[in-house]
Amino acid sequence: MLVDIDVSAREETPSWVAYGTPLFAIAAALAVSVVALIAIDVNPVAAYVQMFVRPFGTVSTLSNVLVRATPLILVGLGVYLPMKAGLWNIGAEGQLLTGAIVGTWIAINVSLPQAVLIPVMLAGAAVAGGLWAFVPALLRAKWGISEIITTLLFTFIAADIQLYLVRGPMQGGSGGFPQTDLLPGVAEFPAIPGTRAHVGLLVALLFVALLYAVMRRTRFGFRVNFVGSNAEAAEQAGMSRYRVYLLTLVAGGALAGLAGISEIAGNQSRLHASFAPGYGYTAVPIALLGRNGVSRMLLAALFFALLFVGGNRVTVAMDVPAAIIDIVQALVILFLITAEFFQRYSLSVSVDRGDDGQTIQGTEVSADD
């Protein structure tokens, strides 16, 4: 007999279950990742101390977390917003890359005073990211073609374009490395005094606040939530699914594009072949872990930023492959969806209720709001 559990839907989820689920998911993921650490003869306790405790040691290490968090917050929002409308922006990485490419090009080729140049770079990157999401958005809105596949294919294409550019037309410097010239000083995002964190962080927090307000206070936010939780009903209520899909995915692309240029101009100072260690892919677990509100998404982004900083530390100090970050990320979400089952269903004796309204539909991501 294969697994066939008799379950009943909970009428309401106890609040300790609702709040404890993300924490349980993180704890379970870290517990299972111990296997991967032991397999390569690394002491898991020492590794976790290095990853999650040491970054809090000094202001400088702590500001590293904020530097990492900056692109993650922006690109996390870029996945979060379409997710609220029921769309999967799995290819945020591609939008991030195009934003970085266009922003870098502006920084290197346009000479303007800093107060004008940086906004122009941000705008250029946002437009580029938005355009990169536009075709998948149109295909989804018009013909229902899965945005999961199309945004990903666009990401693969963007990655190839990036490689072509840094090895060809945009290659700079000497030595033939696949990278552009350093950005001119005026194009670098000013640092927040006393830290390594930069203006990009303020831009990110601005958009967190903006999105929070839009989702809670505006008609548009209401529409997005409505379409996301029940597209058919929204259509019947006279809302245009087409517009919501197009707007959220393009806006998501723009946010991802901002993440790209903020990482270049705030942290790396030049575009090179491997500047983005998969921030766009990490954005998906971030948005999922924080799916119940912008503020929780912010917390999720900070947690994954800590994971990146900690992951780098164990890579350097203990020779742990950086892919440990991917393993933990994936496990967190796999345990999250496991735990959500227990949020929605109780395994006690099944009660004859006769309705089946709790069946989870494939793409309903915000049904539990």
Add this chain to the structure above:
Amino acid sequence: MTDTSFLLGLADAMVSASTVLVLAGLGELISERAGVLNLGVEGMILVGALSGVIATVVTGSYWIGFAVGSVCGLLMSAVHAFLCISLKADQAISGIMLTLLGTGITTYFGQQWASAQFAGFPDRTLPVIGGLLVEIPIVGPTVFEGPATDFVALGLVVVVWWLLTRTNLGLEIISVGEDPETADTMGIDVFKMRYLAVLIGGLLAGAAGAHLSLAFTGIWTNNIAAGQGWIAVALVIFARWRPGRLLVGAYLFGLFNSLRLRSQGLDLTLAPESPLAALLNPVVEFLLNPAIMSMYPYIVTLVVLVATVVWSRDDDSAQPAALVQAYSREAD
């Protein structure tokens, strides 16, 4: 390099490059026919490819490597099946995270196997009738001569077609993907059928990965699948969930993939004295740039996907009606 040998090499590479997509695509097709979308194929291909290499190096037998790779794909799909069928989790999330997990695990453990030397599948003629058929110009040596996994994949196209259209088991799989409630009242075990289909899908995705590392590249490299798992998912839509069309689609993508690998031997630039040389040569060079060429398979996938969906928009009958819907029995 003469033109015929270029064509022959291209056709040969096309068949071999398409085998990954045929195997992974057939697995995805069966899984989706039962109503379960599996976006973890990419991760399962990667896990199958690495575990296949490890098993081959350890045991010295590429057949054992192929079997181990397939089984590891199956084990990963068991996680997907448990989450999506038993726990009714979102199929898209589970699949995407399994791909992320597969990428992470294989990158994590793959480093030390990247330079591993092993004897992979040798090219050989199809047994029994192959010796005769191989004499056919171009088609003969491309189709009937190659690694054994190429023949396995071609055979499976027929087997899956036969399974889905001519057997009770196939009809039961299709019925749980179209209308699980009715299938349940007919006495078909919906959960069991879905588990079976997802596990077969994982087995084939793992096999695709093992073929990729053991027969196609002959070496393990990080992210060896390079998006082919995602192309396989798109191919199933292009194929309208039919095995025969899947084969056609896989050949098309195999062609573009092999074009990139074989293009070094090709010189399409015009002679300098030609009047159009100044105008066209930069374009040709741009188009033959390796970085540009490596995006062709993705562009072709996009174009073909859009064309398929737009042209067959009025005919929704091909897609399994209960795809991505979890099934819960009414409380009894």
